[in-house]
Amino acid sequence: MSMAASRVLVTGASGFLGGYVVRDLRAHGHEVFAAGRNAKALGAVADSEHRVIGDLASFADLRLDVDAVIHCAALSTPWGRWRAFQEANIEGTGHVVEFARRNGVRRIVHVSSPSIYSAARDRLKISEEDVDSKNRLNGYIRSKIAAEELLQRARREGAVDELIIIRPRGLIGVGDPSLMPRLLDVHRRVGVPLFDGGENVIDVTAVENVATALRLALTAGDAAGGVYNITNDDPRPFRELLGTLLPLLGETPRLRPMNRRAAWVLAAALEGACKALPGQPEPPFTRYTLSTIAYSQTLDVTRAKAELGYRPEVALDDALRRVAEHLRVAA
Template identity: 70%
Template sequence: MSGARVLVTGATGFLGGHVVRDLQDHGFEVFAAGRNTARLGELVDDRHRVPGDLASLRSRELPVDAVIHCAALSTPWGRWADFREANVVGTAHVADFARRNGVRRVVHVSSPSVYAAARDRVGIVEDDVDTGNRLNGYIRSKIAAEGLLQEARRRGALPELVIVRPRGLIGVGDPSLVPRLLDVHARIGVPLFGGGANLIDITAVQNVAAALRLALAAGDADGGVYNITNGEPRPLRDLLERLLTLMGEQPRFRSANRRVAWAAAASLEALCRALPGSPEPPLTRYTLSTIAYTQTLDISRAVRDLGYAPTVTLDDALAAVAADLRGHG
């Protein structure tokens, strides 16, 4: 597959940038799509830049063999209309682009948020999804986007389709996971439920990029779905203590009750929906589902079908992030 031509959507984002560099390092010809034109210029030359949002793909003709669709609106709070436009309609634009340009395979980056629930879950497999999950608009949009692509594959509009669900990306430049945790830590201390013994699965971004590259040539091309993690679930408290200690910070934790926090989050969501502009609540039920409960994913299907094997350990990823954050103050 090396030498194939690949379009990466969302190339100017955290994951997309890593995917572009990984593909280039492995001999692929990469076309990079994204809205940040300056960032595109850092990734590829003029001929391989595809500036604009996903709607701009409606008029694009590119000689590519495959698409890795990373672009998405990813946040725990927002308007359904925005999630639908970015993640459902945007994915429809990608599917249409692939059909018109004779693209052989689409590799779609979905999300394990589709498993979110207020209960402990260990070893979640790819088929264990409640397609009626309406915990937030992001989850709803990712379920809809997967369904749209699966239907296109059934109709024959997409020759090959692989869906990847990477869990909790971490790495240098992470705009979401670690910054949100550090913000809470600085303001009030990180709330721990049950002492922080709940197991958390996260993934070094370099491992996700490698998995997406593998999915270009391996896996079930008839809409196969694959969980991706580092395969190193750890108690939340241990993860946080490790990261904060590496940063030279004294860990600050607060004991919290899951039932009380869930009720408070539901009330805050209702209040914020009623306020002008629907500001993001300080706590959401989705956020609680990720930090208050054990949730680990079974990655055996990816290991078997894709040949996936994490190369960046969790400790190495945490050390790199801590060093980068220390360097930036």
């Protein structure tokens, strides 16, 4: 059953993706309630009557009449303690399910992650079914798989009426706190590792296009737990992406050819060493990071196009140019 949502709660609205989602929904006539922990960031996207300040555990007492929840909130990092991922991504999703059940919310649109496809091999045109549910590459992946399973179980048991799951790949955009800053930091410190001559093909996605997909998922798609890959549908060789982006930033590309197998062994050793250290500091690079930049990985978005009506509205080159212009001004 399709649902014309007009009142929507967005979790993680003080984050990178969440902020774009709130603005996109409002621009398309929805009444949006923005939930998050950062009051200042929420103030930039919602007025006081439409702000819900607090973590997901606080949803236990939240009463709000909305048609749908877009669940963007998550702990997204390649390294961290399992308990932190469990609390944020699994238990946090459980709080959203309970909120939806108690408040009679019809549809949950959940932001998952294509990190669950990660592997030490090339993978092209990955479909939504191509998931190893036992993937244990890192805690983030484990927690996102578990969150999807929790939601699908809740739908089967009737705690959630309608469910859509979105897996957006490699978000880029103005305000990105993760992908681009990490890449530039590595580039400036030691140079970007290059594997297989940089011919490995990868997908990235303009954050505006992900916001569009999430809005479409409010009223389209298979409400019985449909899962959808989202990308810009414009895969590029890693070297070509760097060759486009770095000159826009005024940077001379510093590329360091590396052997994939040797790098994987080193990353595993670094992870083991860091786990044994007090505080478990993040390694210089991880096996998960290598899986995203050392191997080809592209997603099939055929289903999203057919069932959600998804089309990338912001071209990849335009997205890269916007990010570069913003970073140059900020610097």
